[in-house]
Amino acid sequence: MDIEPRVSLLDALREHLGLTGSKKGCDQGTCGACTVWVDGRRVLACLTLAASCEGREVTTIEGLASDGDLHPMQRAFIAHDGFQCGYCTPGQIMSAVKLIEEGNASTDEDIAEFMSGNICRCAAYPNIRAAIRQVRDEAKADEDAAA
Amino acid sequence: MRPLSYTRPQSVNDAIAIVSANPSSSFLAGGTTEVDLVRLGVAHPDLLVDINELPLAELEEMPGGGLRIGALARMSDVARAQSVMERYPAMSEALLLGASEQLRNMASIGGNLRQRVRCPYFRDNVSPCNKREPGTGCSALEGLNRGHAILGTSEHCIATHPSDVAVALVAFDAVVRTVGPSGPREIAIEDFYLLPGDTPEAEHQLEHGELIAAIELPPLEVARGSLYLKVRDRQSYEFALVSVAAALEVREGVIADVRLALGGVGTKPWRARRAEAELVGAPATAAEFASAAALELEPADVREHNAFKVELAKRAIVRGLTSAMSGGAR
Numbered sequence: 001m002d003i004e005p006r007v008s009l010l011d012a013l014r015e016h017l018g019l020t021g022s023k024k025g026c027d028q029g030t031c032g033a034c035t036v037w038v039d040g041r042r043v044l045a046c047l048t049l050a051a052s053c054e055g056r057e058v059t060t061i062e063g064l065a066s067d068g069d070l071h072p073m074q075r076a077f078i079a080h081d082g083f084q085c086g087y088c089t090p091g092q093i094m095s096a097v098k099l100i101e102e103g104n105a106s107t108d109e110d111i112a113e114f115m116s117g118n119i120c121r122c123a124a125y126p127n128i129r130a131a132i133r134q135v136r137d138e139a140k141a142d143e144d145a146a147a
Numbered sequence: 148m149r150p151l152s153y154t155r156p157q158s159v160n161d162a163i164a165i166v167s168a169n170p171s172s173s174f175l176a177g178g179t180t181e182v183d184l185v186r187l188g189v190a191h192p193d194l195l196v197d198i199n200e201l202p203l204a205e206l207e208e209m210p211g212g213g214l215r216i217g218a219l220a221r222m223s224d225v226a227r228a229q230s231v232m233e234r235y236p237a238m239s240e241a242l243l244l245g246a247s248e249q250l251r252n253m254a255s256i257g258g259n260l261r262q263r264v265r266c267p268y269f270r271d272n273v274s275p276c277n278k279r280e281p282g283t284g285c286s287a288l289e290g291l292n293r294g295h296a297i298l299g300t301s302e303h304c305i306a307t308h309p310s311d312v313a314v315a316l317v318a319f320d321a322v323v324r325t326v327g328p329s330g331p332r333e334i335a336i337e338d339f340y341l342l343p344g345d346t347p348e349a350e351h352q353l354e355h356g357e358l359i360a361a362i363e364l365p366p367l368e369v370a371r372g373s374l375y376l377k378v379r380d381r382q383s384y385e386f387a388l389v390s391v392a393a394a395l396e397v398r399e400g401v402i403a404d405v406r407l408a409l410g411g412v413g414t415k416p417w418r419a420r421r422a423e424a425e426l427v428g429a430p431a432t433a434a435e436f437a438s439a440a441a442l443e444l445e446p447a448d449v450r451e452h453n454a455f456k457v458e459l460a461k462r463a464i465v466r467g468l469t470s471a472m473s474g475g476a477r
Contacts, residue, residue, distance in 0.1 A: 044253065047183055
């Protein structure tokens with residue numbers, strides 16, 4: 001991929017690779033709609049230069065489902081109606097999966113704090129939190145069953 | 148559109164040489180300030196020198212008990228390092244109360260110190276702004292200045308320094324270790340930042356091509372009980388209206404040692420030296436805290452919309468010190 005240095009990772013994904021799942025909200029790091037993973041960490045694609053991602057692993061919402069099966073967080077967002085217009089949802093989901101991996105989802109207060117980088121103008125927050133709680137509790141139940 | 152080039156050197160010396168040789172080049176670390184300002188047109192480098200591959204991300208113990216934090220360590224990693232949480236909790240808290248987890252995963256600690264102000268007139272790339280275009284005037288003086296500074300101001304600039312973690316660092320007398328075209332040097336963090344004065348375009352001491360390599364925290368017993376209190380318009384993901392880094396050692400009711408610094412009110416991270424001098428040796432009472440807070444805010448220079456910050460800062464100081472005294476409970 002040949003790309004101008006000023007092109008953001010977000011524009012590279014959307015305009016050059018046709019991966020339009022990651023959304024452009026503010027394009028200045030204040031809304032979280034463009035949240036993706038770079039080398040396994042959640043970051044903002046709008047403030048990341050595509051050129052700086054050479055040799056790094058980038059995961060977008062398109063990469064979350066496997067073999068046509070939705071990721072548990074995607075299923076939980078549907079089950080709990082964790083969106084209204086849906087524009088922030090890919091970013092919310094990419095953030096939420098990492099939130100649980102990071103261990104920052106133990107209370108509603110923590111979920112609110114560590115999801116604060118993802119703004120939802122429709123204010124679907126209670127349902128987003130419900131979806132996150134469900135995935136968190138299922139993951140814990142699976143761990144307990146495996147132990 | 149201006150042409151922009153990009154390079155990713157593999158050694159510190161190469162990075163410094165490349166930037167030193169080109170006056171229109173910039174270092175690129177986490178990018179959370181630089182990429183934003185380039186897109187807004189406020190910054191216009193013709194070459195970005197990506198330093199993210201350089202070996203400057205380690206946390207190391209220093210002989211004598213201090214801690215050295217590599218400039219490329221990310222905010223989220225520094226905040227959760229056991230050594231930082233145990234020995235310098237106000238620093239960990241300041242980091243976690245800044246930005247969002249995504250931005251903390253990106254932003255480096257060195258870049259945090261060099262972040263530019265959030266003044267809307269600086270960022271809009273249109274309004275007169277002495278910081279962006281020296282000599283054009285300051286639009287904030289008679290403009291929307293609710294978020295602006297009340298300490299360290301000048302008639303040329305009243306922009307607030309936005310960093311949270313720098314507030315904790317000035318409270319702890321951190322040292323900024325740099326390497327540049329003239330070799331390595333260390334700068335006390337309080338001297339690192341410049342008041343706007345007649346030259347608001349200069350925010351820090353670094354020369355072009357000089358790179359922050361590490362931040363060093365001295366061993367500091369009183370810091371173990373420190374805390375960071377942040378007051379803002381919304382509960383998370385917002386800059387401070389007022390913030391306080393506070394640490395206090397009380398012996399038999401008398402203040403033996405105190406560290407106090409303010410964010411959100413100063414044109415630079417504000418070490419509250421006047422208050423500290425008043426407090427050492429005084430009884431640790433709310434009345435003394437209030438009197439020290441009043442002394443610190445005495446030189447406050449308020450504008451139409453930010454006068455409320457004086458009272459807010461006083462109350463935040465009293466609350467911060469009171470909480471620090473009772474072991475960090477907010």
